[in-house]
Amino acid sequence: MRITALAGGVGGARFLRGLLRHLSRTTSPEHLEHEPVELTVIGNTGDDITLFGLRVCPDIDTLLYTLGGGIHEGQGWGRADETHHLAEELAALGATPQWFTLGDKDFATHVFRSQLLGQGMPLSAVVERLSARWGLGEQGVTLLPMTDTPVETHVVVADGDGSRAIHFQEWWVRHRAELPAERFVVAGLDRAAPAPGVLEAIRGADVVLLPPSNPVVSIGIILGVPGIRDALRGTRAPVVGVSPLVGGRPVRGHADVCLRTIGVAETSEAVAGLYADFLDGWLVDEDDPMRPRSGLEVVHRPLLMSSGEAAADLAGAALDTALRLRAGRTIA
Amino acid sequence: MRITALAGGVGGARFLRGLLRHLSRTTSPEHLEHEPVELTVIGNTGDDITLFGLRVCPDIDTLLYTLGGGIHEGQGWGRADETHHLAEELAALGATPQWFTLGDKDFATHVFRSQLLGQGMPLSAVVERLSARWGLGEQGVTLLPMTDTPVETHVVVADGDGSRAIHFQEWWVRHRAELPAERFVVAGLDRAAPAPGVLEAIRGADVVLLPPSNPVVSIGIILGVPGIRDALRGTRAPVVGVSPLVGGRPVRGHADVCLRTIGVAETSEAVAGLYADFLDGWLVDEDDPMRPRSGLEVVHRPLLMSSGEAAADLAGAALDTALRLRAGRTIA
Numbered sequence: 001m002r003i004t005a006l007a008g009g010v011g012g013a014r015f016l017r018g019l020l021r022h023l024s025r026t027t028s029p030e031h032l033e034h035e036p037v038e039l040t041v042i043g044n045t046g047d048d049i050t051l052f053g054l055r056v057c058p059d060i061d062t063l064l065y066t067l068g069g070g071i072h073e074g075q076g077w078g079r080a081d082e083t084h085h086l087a088e089e090l091a092a093l094g095a096t097p098q099w100f101t102l103g104d105k106d107f108a109t110h111v112f113r114s115q116l117l118g119q120g121m122p123l124s125a126v127v128e129r130l131s132a133r134w135g136l137g138e139q140g141v142t143l144l145p146m147t148d149t150p151v152e153t154h155v156v157v158a159d160g161d162g163s164r165a166i167h168f169q170e171w172w173v174r175h176r177a178e179l180p181a182e183r184f185v186v187a188g189l190d191r192a193a194p195a196p197g198v199l200e201a202i203r204g205a206d207v208v209l210l211p212p213s214n215p216v217v218s219i220g221i222i223l224g225v226p227g228i229r230d231a232l233r234g235t236r237a238p239v240v241g242v243s244p245l246v247g248g249r250p251v252r253g254h255a256d257v258c259l260r261t262i263g264v265a266e267t268s269e270a271v272a273g274l275y276a277d278f279l280d281g282w283l284v285d286e287d288d289p290m291r292p293r294s295g296l297e298v299v300h301r302p303l304l305m306s307s308g309e310a311a312a313d314l315a316g317a318a319l320d321t322a323l324r325l326r327a328g329r330t331i332a
Numbered sequence: 333m334r335i336t337a338l339a340g341g342v343g344g345a346r347f348l349r350g351l352l353r354h355l356s357r358t359t360s361p362e363h364l365e366h367e368p369v370e371l372t373v374i375g376n377t378g379d380d381i382t383l384f385g386l387r388v389c390p391d392i393d394t395l396l397y398t399l400g401g402g403i404h405e406g407q408g409w410g411r412a413d414e415t416h417h418l419a420e421e422l423a424a425l426g427a428t429p430q431w432f433t434l435g436d437k438d439f440a441t442h443v444f445r446s447q448l449l450g451q452g453m454p455l456s457a458v459v460e461r462l463s464a465r466w467g468l469g470e471q472g473v474t475l476l477p478m479t480d481t482p483v484e485t486h487v488v489v490a491d492g493d494g495s496r497a498i499h500f501q502e503w504w505v506r507h508r509a510e511l512p513a514e515r516f517v518v519a520g521l522d523r524a525a526p527a528p529g530v531l532e533a534i535r536g537a538d539v540v541l542l543p544p545s546n547p548v549v550s551i552g553i554i555l556g557v558p559g560i561r562d563a564l565r566g567t568r569a570p571v572v573g574v575s576p577l578v579g580g581r582p583v584r585g586h587a588d589v590c591l592r593t594i595g596v597a598e599t600s601e602a603v604a605g606l607y608a609d610f611l612d613g614w615l616v617d618e619d620d621p622m623r624p625r626s627g628l629e630v631v632h633r634p635l636l637m638s639s640g641e642a643a644a645d646l647a648g649a650a651l652d653t654a655l656r657l658r659a660g661r662t663i664a
Contacts, residue, residue, distance in 0.1 A: 053447030083417055089440030093465050095447070104436045108421030111443070115385030115427070133425050 001035045003319070004205035004237070006146075008044045008218025009059040010076035011244065011252055011305075013066035015211035016041060018311025019319065020067070020139055025312065037140055040201040041067075042228075044213070045123065045145045046153045046186055046221030049169045051100055052090065054110040055117055058169070059218065060127060061109055063143055068134025070105075076252070079105040099174040122148040124195040144201065146222045149192035153217055156182040168217060177254035181261045184217065189224045194231075202231040207322040209315075210241030210279075212251065212303065215271045216258035232278040238325035240281035240318050243268035246303050247287065272296065281321040283314070297325060333367045335651070336537035336569070338478075340376045340550025341391040342408035343576065343584055343637075345398035347543035348373060350643025351651065352399070352471055357644065372474045372533040373399075374560075376545070377455065378485045378518055378553030381501045383432055384422065386442040387449055390501070391550065392459060393441055395475055400466025402437075408584070411437040431506040454480040456527040476533065478554045481524035485549055488514040500549060509586035513593045516549065521556045526563075534563040539654040541647075542573030542611075544583065544635065547603045548590035564610040570657035572613035572650050575600035578635050579619065604628065613653040615646070629657060 005016060016039070023037050044059045058077065065071040065079060072078045082103030091098050102110070109130065116126045123145045131143050153168035157179045171179055202208060213219050223229045232239060244255045248266045256266045264270050268284040281297040284290050292298040299321050305311035337348060348371070355369050376391040390409065397403040397411060404410045414435030423430055434442070441462065448458045455477045463475050485500035489511045503511055534540060545551050555561045564571060576587045580598045588598040596602050600616040613629040616622050624630040631653050637643035 052443050053450050054443065083415060083436065085415055085436035086418060086440045086443070089437045090444060093440065093444045093461070095440075095444050104415065104417035104439075105421045107436075107439070107443075108418045108425065108427075111384050111386065111418065111439075112422060112425045112427050118385050129425070 001206045002038045002040070002201075002204060003207045003209060004040045004042065004201045005209040005211060006042050006044075006213070006219055006222045007059070007063060007211050008213030009047075009062040010066075012059070012211040012213040012218065013063045013071070014076070014305050014311050015242065015315055016063070017066050018305060018308065018313075019209070019315035020141070021308055021312040022316035022319065026316070038142070039140055040142045040144060040197070040205070042144050042146050042198055042201065042222060043127075044218045044222050045147060046151050046189070046224075047168050047172070047217065048150065048152060049100070049167055051097070051102065051110075052095060054107075054114045056100075056102070056110050057113070057123070057145070060130075060143070060145055061106070064109075064130050064134045064136070067136055067139065067141055067143075070134065079103055082106065097170070097174070100169060122195075124148050124197070142197070142201075144197050145195050146198060146225050146228065147192040148195050149188055151186060151188040151192050151221070151225075153221060154185045154187060155179075156185060158182065172217075172254070177257045181257070183261060184258075186221055186224060189221065190226070192225045194225050194227050198225075199227055199231045202228065202235050202237075205235060205237040207319065207326065208232065208235060208237045208239040209318055209322065210239065210275065212242040212244040214250075214253055214255045214258055215244060215274050216255065216262055216264075220274065229278070235278075236329075238280040238322045238329070239275075239278050240283070240322040240325070241272070241275060241279055242283045242314065242318055243271055243285065243288065243303065245271065246285045251304060280325050281318075283318055283321065297321060333538050334370045334372070334533075334536060335539045335541060336372045336374065336533045337541040337543060338374050338376075338545070338551055338554045339391070339395060339543050340545030341379075341394040342398075344391070344543040344545040344550065345395045345403070346408070346637050346643050347574065347647055348395070349398050350637060350640065350645075351541070351647035352473070353640055353644040354648035354651065358648070369472055370474070371472055372476060372529070372537070374476050374478050374530055374533065374554060375459075376550045376554050377477045377479060378483050378521070378556075379500050379504070379549065380482065380484060381432070381499055383429070383434065383442075384427060386439075386446045388432075388434070388442050389445070389455075389477070392462075392475070392477055393438070396441075396462050396466045396468070399468055399471065399473055399475075402466065411435055414438065429502070429506070432501060454527075456480050456529070474529070474533075476529050477527050478530060478557050478560065479524040480527050481520055483518060483520040483524050483553070483557075485553060486517045486519060487511075488517060490514065504586070509589045513589070515593060516590075518553055518556060521553065522558070524557045526557050526559050530557075531559055531563045534560065534567050534569075537567060537569040539651065539658065540564065540567060540569045540571040541650055541654065542571065542607065544574040544576040546582075546585055546587045546590060547576060547606050548587065548594055548596075552606065561610070567610075568661075570612040570654045570661070571607075571610050572615070572654040572657070573604070573607060573611055574615045574646065574650055575603055575617065575620065575635065577603065578617045583636060612657050613650075615650055615653065629653060
């Protein structure tokens with residue numbers, strides 16, 4: 001069975017690790033008919049940034065480290081058992097910025113990636129090399145960046161009487177999304193081509209899942225790569241997503257601020273509206289007021305991924321919803 | 333008083349640190365007439381190498397770390413209290429080479445330098461930034477790379493019936509200079525221009541010193557930068573050097589192998605011959621059979637820099653020789 005997922009960083013990675021856990025504990029899954037599962041993850045590269053001359057892909061790396069077992073569990077990003085000697089020395093050298101935390105092991109990923117990119121290797125091939133280091137293939141996982149084209153999200157913020165654009169990471173990490181944002185500008189997105197395999201993974205999927213990643217700056221950016229949204233509209237696979245909001249607030253991150261910035265209400269219903277043209281199933285929190293509607297199956301489940309088991313339960317519920325929809329289609 | 337020195341890595345750095353120590357302990361120096369000392373160091377960049385996409389300048393960094401108090405004393409190169417987490421992760425990623433040891437703090441220097449070089453900053457300006465971090469200015473020291481032009485020494489080694497060229501560092505570090513070398517090829521040297529200030533530092537010096545650096549792959553490379561040798565021939569400053577050989581063997585490194593490779597005898601006398609067109613004074617070991625000759629003052633001294641005090645004594649002896657020669661010239 002081919003599962004394809006679109007994913008941002010921490011939330012997406014935890015959901016997908018939950019999915020792998022769910023699949024491994026489901027020894028005789030009702031709907032899987034013992035098929036081996038191929039999971040293709042299409043990762044957001046819209047918040048990539050060049051720091052100290054090195055290309056950093058925060059969401060891709062969070063996916064790699066989380067699925068590969070190297071993540072710092074407490075943070076949700078970066079490597080476990082990390083030191084920061086390189087960054088301390090960069091600070092002594094007066095190098096900037098100093099608001100983006102990079103550990104020594106993490107730096108190796110960026111040095112390695114930058115070297116290969118500098119040699120002309122496309123990002124998707126670099127991600128393949130990184131995936132091998134983290135054993136993703138052994139788990140049946142293929143990680144693809146949404147595009148090999150460099151894309152960078154910038155945030156237009158008020159500045160005195162005018163406004164200025166800062167890199168998304170500066171807004172998100174340095175200013176914790178507290179600097180009032182006027183809009184997001186995704187440089188390069190209109191010219192970006194889906195990375196090799198991305199459209200095929202959506203079109204050829206049996207199930208497409210949207211983890212509870214940020215609908216604006218993660219999933220929203222992936223959907224902005226020309227061709228991807230059309231592929232989702234056209235795929236025969238049911239598309240099932242998980243709301244990132246519980247009680248109008250994101251479980252993690254600043255999805256609410258991002259939604260306000262683009263003029264969308266901070267509700268699961270409004271987020272589903274962003275995906276209306278391709279969404280078939282939608283998991284919302286137990287207390288979410290959203291009701292089912294024509295063409296959209298709404299499932300109420302606890303959304304909090306407070307443990308690996310809870311994440312597996314949530315991912316399992318999303319997968320089961322998709323498989324049920326798929327079975328219904330087959331019957332119909 | 334303006335002192336200019338040409339220097340390679342470990343031996344040159346220890347000698348120059350000895351010189352600073354000598355100057356600081358000489359509260360009322362006989363010949364200095366209380367003049368402040370300006371020391372300009374022209375560093376070898378001929379063994380620079382690009383590793384993992386980062387530009388590494390081993391000799392320049394050894395000079396910075398040694399004069400700045402950050403050197404690993406036991407090794408003579410690299411940073412004190414170093415960790416190697418980045419390199420370990422690069423090894424896990426399958427990145428090569430793995431024979432060149434780079435610590436986490438040391439990596440920061442290379443990341444910082446590579447970023448600035450990538451932005452178009454010349455190496456000499458980068459070295460100025462690095463010198464500021466290491467407080468060289470406060471010690472009256474200006475460190476200049478011999479050239480801003482990328483120069484790389486390669487070694488032609490026998491390979492089956494033919495031969496092949498490998499980077500100098502691969503020959504020196506990986507093969508410990510044990511792979512029979514046919515010759516050295518210094519790519520870029522013929523087109524290299526002296527870095528800003530280099531020729532002026534030689535021409536305007538009161539004293540020029542040659543530390544006991546490798547006469548072939550350190551001093552020899554610096555002398556190969558078009559214009560530098562002519563400046564040494566033309567300067568009014570006495571040029572005083574220190575032999576790198578004790579009993580026909582280098583105190584450290586593989587100067588003997590390098591000399592054999594270029595067909596020069598492994599004697600202090602033969603090394604002096606390499607500098608014959610500009611050398612005025614030459615310090616050799618106490619037991620060295622070399623005798624004074626017309627136009628070259630030969631001074632016998634213990635050459636082993638077994639302690640900071642011994643290095644200061646040696647540097648002091650070289651400086652005193654130069655000042656004596658200068659005083660003699662002034663009188664004549």
